[in-house]
Amino acid sequence: MTDRVEIVEVGPRDGLQNETRLIPLAEKIALVDLLGTAGFRRIEVASFVSPRWVPQMADSAQVLAGIARAPGVSYMALVPNLRGLERALAAGAGEGAIFVSASEGFSRANLNCSIDESFDRLAPVAAEARAAGLPLRGYVSCVTDCPYDGPVAPAAVAAVVARLRALGVYEVSLGETTGRGLPERVGQMLAAVTSEVPAAALAGHFHDTSGRALENVAVALEQGLRVFDAAVGGLGGCPYAPGAKGNVATERLLGWLTGQGIETGLDADVVARAAAMAQSMRHAPA
Ligand code: HMG
Ligand code: MG
Numbered sequence: 001m002t003d004r005v006e007i008v009e010v011g012p013r014d015g016l017q018n019e020t021r022l023i024p025l026a027e028k029i030a031l032v033d034l035l036g037t038a039g040f041r042r043i044e045v046a047s048f049v050s051p052r053w054v055p056q057m058a059d060s061a062q063v064l065a066g067i068a069r070a071p072g073v074s075y076m077a078l079v080p081n082l083r084g085l086e087r088a089l090a091a092g093a094g095e096g097a098i099f100v101s102a103s104e105g106f107s108r109a110n111l112n113c114s115i116d117e118s119f120d121r122l123a124p125v126a127a128e129a130r131a132a133g134l135p136l137r138g139y140v141s142c143v144t145d146c147p148y149d150g151p152v153a154p155a156a157v158a159a160v161v162a163r164l165r166a167l168g169v170y171e172v173s174l175g176e177t178t179g180r181g182l183p184e185r186v187g188q189m190l191a192a193v194t195s196e197v198p199a200a201a202l203a204g205h206f207h208d209t210s211g212r213a214l215e216n217v218a219v220a221l222e223q224g225l226r227v228f229d230a231a232v233g234g235l236g237g238c239p240y241a242p243g244a245k246g247n248v249a250t251e252r253l254l255g256w257l258t259g260q261g262i263e264t265g266l267d268a269d270v271v272a273r274a275a276a277m278a279q280s281m282r283h284a285p286a
Contacts, residue, residue, distance in 0.1 A: 003261065003262055003263055004226070004262065004263045004264070004265075005221075005226050005227070005228060005257055005262050005263070005264055006041060006042075006226065006227045006228075006264070006265075007040065007227075007228055007229075007230050007250060007253060007254065007257075007264050007266060008040070008041075008042045008043075008044065008076075008173075008203065008227060008228070008229045008230070009035050009038075009040045009042070009043045009044065009229075009230065009231070009232065009250060010043075010044040010205075010229045010230065010231050010236075010247060011031070011035070011230075011231035011232040011233065011235045011236065011247070011250065011274075011278055012028060012031055012032050012035070012043065012044065012045045012046075012063070013044040013045060013046060013047050013057070013076075013077075013078060014044065014229070014231055014235075014236045014238075014247055015231035015232070015233070015235025015236035015246060015247065015278065016028065016056055016057075016235060016236075016281075017047060017054050017056050017057050017236070017238075017239065018056070018235075018236050018237040018238060018239055018246075019056060019235070019281075019282060021281075021282070022055070022056060023056065023281055025059050025062050025063065025066065026066075027281050028045075028059070028063050029063060029066040029067050030277065031232075031274065031277055031278060031281065032045050032063065032067045032075075033067055033068050034270065034273060034274045034277060035232065035270075035274050036067070036068060036069070036070035036073055037070065037267070037270055038266055038267050038270040038271050038274060039264075039265045039266040039267050039270075040073060040266065041072065041073060041074065041265075042073070042074045042076055042095075043073060043074075043075055043076065044076040044077070044078070044097065044229075045060075045063055045064065045067065045075050045076065045077065046060035046061070046063055046064055046075070046076075046077035046078070046088070046091065046093060047060055047077065047078035048060055048061075048077055048078065048079055048080070048083075048084035048085075048087040048088045048091075048093075049078060049080045049084060050080070053239075054239060057078075060077065060087075060091065061087060061090070061091040064077070064091040064092055064093060065091065065092075073094075074094035074095050074135075075093060075094045075095075076093065076094060076095045076096070076097055076137065077091070077093035077095075077096055077097065078096075078097050078099065079096040079097060079098055079125060079129075079136075080098075080099070080111065080121075081121055081122075081125060082124055082125055082128065084125075085125050085128055085129060085132075085134075088134070089132055089134060093134070094135075095134060095135040095136065095137060096125075096129055096134050096135070096136050096137070097136070097137045097138070097139055097173075098122050098125060098126070098136055098137075098138055098139070098164070098167070098169065099111075099138070099139035099140075099141065099175075100115060100118045100119065100122070100138070100139070100140060100141070100160055100163075100164060101115060101118070101140065101141040101142050101146070101160075102115075102140050102141065102142050102143055102146075102152050102156050102157040102160045103141075103142040103146035103148070103149045103152050103156070104149060105146050105147070105148025105149040106141055106142045106146045106147065106148060106149070106177065106240065106241070108148075109147075109148060109240045110141065110238070110240040110241075115160065119163055119167075122167060123167065126167040126168050126169070130168055135170055136167070136168065136169045136170065137169055137170065137171050137172075137173060138161075138164035138165075138167070138169035138171070138172045138173065139172070139173045139175050139205065140157060140160050140161055140164065140172060140173070140174055140175055141175040141177045141238075141241075142175065142177050142178070143157045143174045143175055143176055143177075143181070143186075143189050144176055144178075144180075144181030144182075144185045144186055144189055145176075145177075145178045145180055145181055145185075146177075146178070147177070147178055147241050147242055147243070147244070151185075152189075154188050154189040154191070154192030154193070155192055157174070157189050157192065157193055158192045158193045158195070158196050158197075161174070161193050161196070161197055161202075162196055162197065165197060165201070170201070171201055171202065171203055171227065172197065172201060172202055172203070173202075173203040173204075173205045173227075173229055174189070174190075174193065174202060174203065174204055174205055175205040175207075176204075176205065176206045176207055176213075176216060177207060177238055177241045177244055178207065178209060178241055178243070178244050179206070179207030179208050179209025179210060179212075179213065179244050179245050180209050180210050180212075181206075181212070181216060182212065183212060183215045183216055183218070183219045186216045186219050186220065187219045187222075187223065190219065190220060190223040190225070191223065194223055194224060198224075199223060199224030199225050199226070200224070200226070202225050202227070203225065203227035203228060203229060204216065204217060204220040204225050204227070204228045204229070205228075205229040205247070206228070206229075206247070206248050207236070207237070207238075207244050207245060207246065207247055207248070208234060208245055208246060208247065208248045208249070209243065209244055209245040213247075213248035213253075214248065214252065214253065214256050217248065217253065217256070228248070228253060229247060230247055230248050230249065230250040230253045230254075231246055231247035231248075231249065231250060231278075232249065232250045232251065232271065232274040232275040232277075232278045233246075233249060233250075233251075233274075233275040233276075233277075233278030233279040233282065234246040234247065234248070234249035234252070235247070235278050235282065249275065250271055250274075250275065251268075251271050251272055251275045254266055254268060254271055255268070
């Protein structure tokens with residue numbers, strides 16, 4: 001077992017994108033600024049997708065303009081296409097995140113195109129990001145189950161991870177989008193993926209719909225993964241994954257890892273305050 005894990009905070013993006021209340025800009029900035037003092041090395045704060053598709057993220061450039069940039073923290077932004085990349089570069093994102101699906105149904109619902117078409121769209125994005133010196137992370141959605149197509153074959157996930165790596169992403173985050181994936185199936189998927197890609201180039205991204213996210217993290221730790229995405233307050237879900245709940249809560253993951261004797265470099269008090277802030281944002285009146 002390791003004694004060190006990195007938690008990547010995705011609450012301000014994967015969390016807030018799904019909130020029905022339109023969160024005021026100042027609240028988003030306050031959350032990111034508090035998170036910036038917690039010890040995270042990477043915080044996903046923005047999404048340069050179509051504002052027609054995800055209105056909650058329409059003010060992403062203002063978020064990046066308004067936050068205090070903590071030294072040593074990379075502020076990440078989701079990028080779906082060239083237009084998104086241009087917006088992310090103009091806003092000064094520290095890195096971009098491109099995203100694809102291991103299932104055709106979710107690709108259609110989330111990106112309005114097939115898996116092959118999504119890679120055609122992303123090839124020039126990867127080339128331009130490289131030319132601009134912007135590091136790119138990759139996400140694969142639906143690594144065990146798809147809300148539209150049902151169970152997803154581990155080999156299909158491994159194939160998509162390999163294609164993302166060929167685009168030059170430095171890390172692939174494996175999205176258990178529905179949050180219903182059983183640990184046994186997560187283990188089978190990871191065995192297929194790690195037979196082709198080193199575990200050091202992978203991250204686990206577990207939603208917690210069925211309350212199994214921590215068990216899935218444990219399985220991933222056994223398979224050698226050392227980076228996990230989480231959202232303070234357990235915020236989130238995906239607008240195109242009906243019924244899927246939030247990411248594993250950062251404070252729960254942190255508490256569990258600490259209990260296992262695993263270091264994260266995070267300040268638990270700051271994380272707890274950020275979790276309370278995130279929860280109050282969720283419940284504040286519109
Ligand atoms: P489309 O409708 O097929 O394409 O959307 P389009 O090119 O016709 O664009 C539609 C409209 O959006 C047009 O505007 C474009 O100009 C505009 P209109 O003419 O209608 O006024 N547009 C943009 N505007 C601003 N920035 C852009 C941009 N691109 C187009 N970058 C598209 C295709 C990819 C844009 C759309 O499907 C989209 O935005 N999808 C993103 C959906 C999304 O954000 N989902 C949630 C994030 S993924 C996730 O949460 C999963 C993850 O957490 C991992 C996991 O848990 O699985 C990462
Ligand atoms: Mg997600």
